[in-house]
Amino acid sequence: MVQEAVDVHMESRNLVVRYGNRVGVGVGGGVSLPLYRHRITALIGPSGCGKTTFLRALNRMHDLTPTARVEGEVLLDGENIYAPGVDPVLVRRRVGMVFQKPTAFPTMSIYDNVAAGLKLVGIRDRKRLDEAVERALKGAALWDEVKDRLRAPASGLSGGQQQRLTIARALAVEPEVLLMDEPTASLDPISTQAIEDLLLTLKEQVTVVIVTHNMQQAARVSDFTAFFLNGEMVEFGPTELLFTKPKDPRTEAYISGRFG
Amino acid sequence: MRRLYSHFGDRLFAFFLLLLALGVVALALLMAYELYRGGSLALGRFGLLGFALGREWDPVVQKAFGAWPYILGTFIVSFSALFLSFFPALAAAIFAAEYAPRWLAQIINFLLDLMAAVPSVVYGLWGIFVLAPWLRDKVQLPLYMWAAEHLPGLLPLLGVPTGYGLMTAVLILASMIVPYTAALARDAIALVPKEHREAAYALGATRWEVMRLAILPLARGGIIAGAFLALARAVGETMAVTMVIGNSHKLPYTLFGGAATMPSVIANEFTEAVEDLHLSALIAVGFLLFLVSMLVNSTAAYVLRRQERLVKGVL
Ligand SMILES: Nc1ncnc2c1ncn2[C@@H]1O[C@H](COP(=O)(O)OP(=O)(O)O)[C@@H](O)[C@H]1O
Ligand SMILES: [Mg+2]
Numbered sequence: 001m002v003q004e005a006v007d008v009h010m011e012s013r014n015l016v017v018r019y020g021n022r023v024g025v026g027v028g029g030g031v032s033l034p035l036y037r038h039r040i041t042a043l044i045g046p047s048g049c050g051k052t053t054f055l056r057a058l059n060r061m062h063d064l065t066p067t068a069r070v071e072g073e074v075l076l077d078g079e080n081i082y083a084p085g086v087d088p089v090l091v092r093r094r095v096g097m098v099f100q101k102p103t104a105f106p107t108m109s110i111y112d113n114v115a116a117g118l119k120l121v122g123i124r125d126r127k128r129l130d131e132a133v134e135r136a137l138k139g140a141a142l143w144d145e146v147k148d149r150l151r152a153p154a155s156g157l158s159g160g161q162q163q164r165l166t167i168a169r170a171l172a173v174e175p176e177v178l179l180m181d182e183p184t185a186s187l188d189p190i191s192t193q194a195i196e197d198l199l200l201t202l203k204e205q206v207t208v209v210i211v212t213h214n215m216q217q218a219a220r221v222s223d224f225t226a227f228f229l230n231g232e233m234v235e236f237g238p239t240e241l242l243f244t245k246p247k248d249p250r251t252e253a254y255i256s257g258r259f260g
Numbered sequence: 261m262r263r264l265y266s267h268f269g270d271r272l273f274a275f276f277l278l279l280l281a282l283g284v285v286a287l288a289l290l291m292a293y294e295l296y297r298g299g300s301l302a303l304g305r306f307g308l309l310g311f312a313l314g315r316e317w318d319p320v321v322q323k324a325f326g327a328w329p330y331i332l333g334t335f336i337v338s339f340s341a342l343f344l345s346f347f348p349a350l351a352a353a354i355f356a357a358e359y360a361p362r363w364l365a366q367i368i369n370f371l372l373d374l375m376a377a378v379p380s381v382v383y384g385l386w387g388i389f390v391l392a393p394w395l396r397d398k399v400q401l402p403l404y405m406w407a408a409e410h411l412p413g414l415l416p417l418l419g420v421p422t423g424y425g426l427m428t429a430v431l432i433l434a435s436m437i438v439p440y441t442a443a444l445a446r447d448a449i450a451l452v453p454k455e456h457r458e459a460a461y462a463l464g465a466t467r468w469e470v471m472r473l474a475i476l477p478l479a480r481g482g483i484i485a486g487a488f489l490a491l492a493r494a495v496g497e498t499m500a501v502t503m504v505i506g507n508s509h510k511l512p513y514t515l516f517g518g519a520a521t522m523p524s525v526i527a528n529e530f531t532e533a534v535e536d537l538h539l540s541a542l543i544a545v546g547f548l549l550f551l552v553s554m555l556v557n558s559t560a561a562y563v564l565r566r567q568e569r570l571v572k573g574v575l
Contacts, residue, residue, distance in 0.1 A: 064461060093464035103459035106570065107477040116473055117463040166459065173464065 009037035009207045010058065010095075010177055015072035017053050017062060025050030025057075027231035030072045034236075035177070040199060040208040042218035042239065045228035045254070051211040054228070055179050058209065059095035060088040076177070093121065096175035100182040102162035104154040104169075111150040113165055117173035132172050139205075140168035141198045160191025167198070171206075178202065180210040184217070196221050215255060219243055227251045292550055299544025301537055311544060317509050317525075319533070325541035327522070327548060329509035334521040334552075336513065337426065337501065338494035341433035342441075346487055349438045353445035353483075358471065369446070376439035384503030387432045388424075392504055395431075396423030400516045419514025422506065426519045429505040433497060437490035444489060448482020448567065449475055481567025488560030496553055498523035522549045 011034045016026030025031060031054060035041050043051045053062075060081060062068040073080045081091045104113050114133045123129060133150070137143040142164040146157070154165060163183060170178060184192040199221045202208060212218050218225050219239060226236040227248075235242060235251045246252040296303075302325055303311055314326015356368040400421035407414040419425065452475050460474035476483075506518025507528055513519045520528075522545050533539040 059462065061458065061462065064458065089464050089466055092462055097458075097462035099455055099459060099462075101455055103455045105456070105459075105474060105477065107480075116460075120463060120465055120469055120473075169463065 006036040006039060008034045009077065010035040010209075011075045012054070012057070013073040013075065015054070015057055015070070015074060017050075017057050018069045018071075019065070020067045023231050024053035024068070025228070025231050025233075026072070031233040033226055033233060035207055035209055036224060037207050038203050038205075039223040040203050040210060040221055041224045041226065042222035043209065043211045043226050043228060044213075044215060044218050045234075047213070049228040050231045051228050052181055054233075055097075055181055055209060055211055058177070058179055059092050059097055061092075061097065063088050093117075093173055094175055095177040095179060096170035096173065097179045098163070098166050098170055098181070098183050100185050102159055102166055102186070104157065104162045104165045106153070106155040108154055109151050110146050110154050110157070110165065113154045114168050114172050117169060121173065133168075136168040136172035139171045139198075139202065140164045141194055142168055158191075160187045160194065163187060163191065164195065164198070167195070171202075175206060177207045177209065180208065182211050182213055185213060192217075215243075227254060229254070292547070295543055295547035295550055299540055299547045301540035302544045303540075303547075305537065311541075312548060315511060317541075319529070319535070319538045319541075323535075323537060325537065325544075327541075327545050329511055330520055330522045330525050330545060331548065332511070333426075333505075333509070333513065333519045334495055334523075334549075337429050337433060337505070337519070337521055338491055338497075340430045341437060341494045342487060342491050344430065344434040345438045345490065346441055349441035349486075349490075350445050350483065352438070353442045353449060354471065356442075357446050357449040358467065358475070372439040372442050372446075375435070376443070380436065380497060380500040381503075383432055383436055384500035387428060387500060387504040391432065392423035392428050395428055396421055400427070404516070417515060419517030421516045422518070423516075424504055424506040425508075425515075425517045426505065426513055427515055429501050429519070429521075432500050432504055433494050436497065436500060437494050440490040440493055441483075441486045444486025445479065445483045448479035448486070451482070452478045478570065479567075481563050481570060485560045485564040485567060488556055488563065492553055492556040492560065495556060496523060496549065498527050502527045522546075522552075 011032075012030075013032050014026075014030030015032070016030045017024045033041075033054075035058075043054065045051055056062050057070055058074055062070050070082060074082060076091070076094065080086070081088075081095075105116065108116065111133055114136050115129050118129060118132055123132070134143065134147075137146065142161060145161060146152075146165075154162065157165060163186075167178075167183070184195050187195070196217065199208060199210070203223075210218075210222065222239045224237065225239045225242045227234045227242065227246075227250075229250055235246060235248045237247075242251065243255055246255060306314055306325065311325065311327055312331060313328050314324065315328045316322060316324040316326050317329060318324050352368060352372065356365040356372075360368060400418075400423065404415070404418055404421045407418060456474040456478065457470055460470040463473075465473055501521055502524040505520060505524055507520050507524060508518030509520045509525070510518075526542050526545055526549075529538070530542055533542055
């Protein structure tokens with residue numbers, strides 16, 4: 001398959017995250033990983049290997065964990081988001097995040113959930129909000145299911161719908177990069193399918209990094225895959241190559257199901 | 261044999277628990293009934309409404325008993341205290357829960373607990389010896405003099421600047437109920453799941469915006485319940501209020517002048533109520549107070565339960 005030229009959108013360099021004295025991710029010299037623009041990169045590996053820890057370093061979520069310390073660099077379009085003077089709030093507006101559990105704001109309506117991020121950046125104009133909400137809900141493949149009840153509370157949606165709502169909420173502010181931490185782990189197969197389909201259209205607009213427990217999912221949706229083990233980034237490469245011709249014996253053992 | 265024995269023990273224990281639980285309920289009902297019976301002489305004479313809305317309370321000459329001045333006093337004092345204390349208490353809770361470093365939060369929480377543990381007679385003493393004289397000399401007198409010169413129309417609202425009256429009682433009471441509102445608000449904020457804060461942060465929200473988007477909406481019920489519990493405490497508070505409120509039921513009440521509340525009139529007149537009707541009227545005031553407290557407390561319990569369901573629903 002011939003791919004058009006890809007350029008690096010985000011990149012970690014020698015990244016190490018510690019919780020107190022324990023290394024959460026970055027064993028063996030730190031993680032250096034390119035994230036290509038408008039491509040989907042999957043992070044795989046057994047539970048506890050540091051996938052979430054790595055992902056949260058990409059939009060400075062570790063700032064909220066008092067024990068966590070980040071070393072090394074994360075470049076977003078060539079600029080280090082950990083450089084002094086960089087406002088983490090602005091980083092998070094460019095690099096959005098979707099969590100494992102659906103986290104729709106339960107007291108708000110569907111509409112207000114999607115508009116929440118837009119209102120944060122000061123958009124109040126009714127028409128612009130309406131348009132952005134519709135665009136985001138369509139982008140998250142939820143529009144047809146909720147267009148008649150935008151004013152209903154978000155808590156009335158199913159788990160799969162709530163997860164797509166949080167994706168819509170993240171998309172509404174038009175981030176450049178979308179980080180997803182096991183977004184389908186708590187969903188049924190049909191909702192999972194809907195989100196996987198969605199990912200393939202999403203990458204036309206955003207760069208996606210997805211953590212997944214599920215190797216088949218990584219193989220289905222991603223363009224690149226990074227394999228983590230015990231806090232170390234063992235191997236990175238195009239998904240096809242990594243799954244068919246892994247270089248590292250540990251990767252081979254993992255994808256052939258010998259552990260994890 | 262063993263089985264039977266333990267089975268029997270289980271049932272005995274359950275029966276015992278049930279008995280105790282029913283005992284508590286029965287006690288509350290009995291108390292309400294006894295208060296009603298004790299007050300029935302006065303309630304029968306004036307009628308429930310006539311008693312509650314009657315403005316005359318004269319045990320000596322007219323032998324007329326209307327509880328309105330005390331009901332009014334209770335409402336003015338407790339709602340003003342709640343209003344004054346609510347926002348500082350909420351601010352303390354938010355600061356302790358979300359902004360302060362851990363050591364400072366611990367100090368704040370310790371001080372709040374301490375404030376709740378101080379006996380109310382101590383608040384009363386502090387009111388008598390420190391707050392009342394200070395208010396009289398530094399606030400009430402200057403204000404009174406200023407009004408006398410520039411705005412004489414204000415004088416009837418201000419009343420006599422003695423230091424012992426409505427204003428002092430409200431201030432003392434406000435500081436007494438701060439820890440109730442603050443503690444419940446703090447717990448409600450701490451209960452909000454981490455995921456919801458992080459979801460707001462991930463949207464690019466600042467700390468205050470996270471508060472507004474993710475935390476306060478979920479903690480709202482607990483905060484309101486805290487306010488109701490504080491109100492219940494304020495409605496029933498006797499000692500400190502009686503010590504500083506000036507104990508006058510002359511209407512209309514003024515800002516500086518004396519006033520009285522339902523608990524304060526009971527505490528004040530109980531020992532000197534020799535006539536049956538007077539005693540009965542005081543017990544009837546107690547009956548009304550019981551009803552009001554029940555209402556406020558059950559509202560708080562109801563709001564708290566809804567809050568728990570809301571938070572559990574999203575966990
Ligand atoms: N907040 C935290 N405090 C301390 N240790 C943590 C924290 N979060 C994760 N860890 C540890 O860091 C390591 C990596 O965890 P994580 O990134 O969550 O793994 P994964 O997402 O791959 O399952 C684990 O050993 C975990 O116990
Ligand atoms: Mg994880």
